Amino acid sequence: MAGKQQCRIEFRPAGKVVQVPEGTTLLAAARRAGVHLPVRCDGRAACLMCKVMVLPEEQPLGEISLSAPGAAETRKLGLSLQEHIRLGCQARVTGDSIVRVPEDRLKAAIRKQMEQQNDDLSDW
Numbered sequence: 001m002a003g004k005q006q007c008r009i010e011f012r013p014a015g016k017v018v019q020v021p022e023g024t025t026l027l028a029a030a031r032r033a034g035v036h037l038p039v040r041c042d043g044r045a046a047c048l049m050c051k052v053m054v055l056p057e058e059q060p061l062g063e064i065s066l067s068a069p070g071a072a073e074t075r076k077l078g079l080s081l082q083e084h085i086r087l088g089c090q091a092r093v094t095g096d097s098i099v100r101v102p103e104d105r106l107k108a109a110i111r112k113q114m115e116q117q118n119d120d121l122s123d124w
């Protein structure tokens, strides 16, 4: 029996890349790549903290290579699915993919503060 196809998953903006077998969840792929996706419900499609974005125009194969959203993911995400948001714990890879991980709040706050400081300095 042939083994499962290996899929190349790139996580942006970190630029970390990992090879995982087809059928792996994005959450498991992120962990293997050393990319932090917050979780609180342990992958039960309840906390919505593991959201990621998969943009069709960025995909190496020219189309989204993920499992179709299941009932729980569809119910939880609703219209966000149209904005290419997926739950990392539910979406499974079916081919090479590029995945955007939202910046965590602390990092976003620090970046904003640093940008503000740079702006202040450039006023001199």
Ligand code: FES
Pocket (backbone or CB within 6 Å): 038, 039, 040, 041, 042, 043, 044, 045, 046, 047, 048, 049, 050, 087, 088, 089, 090
């Ligand atoms: S880990 Fe909670 S919704 Fe995915």
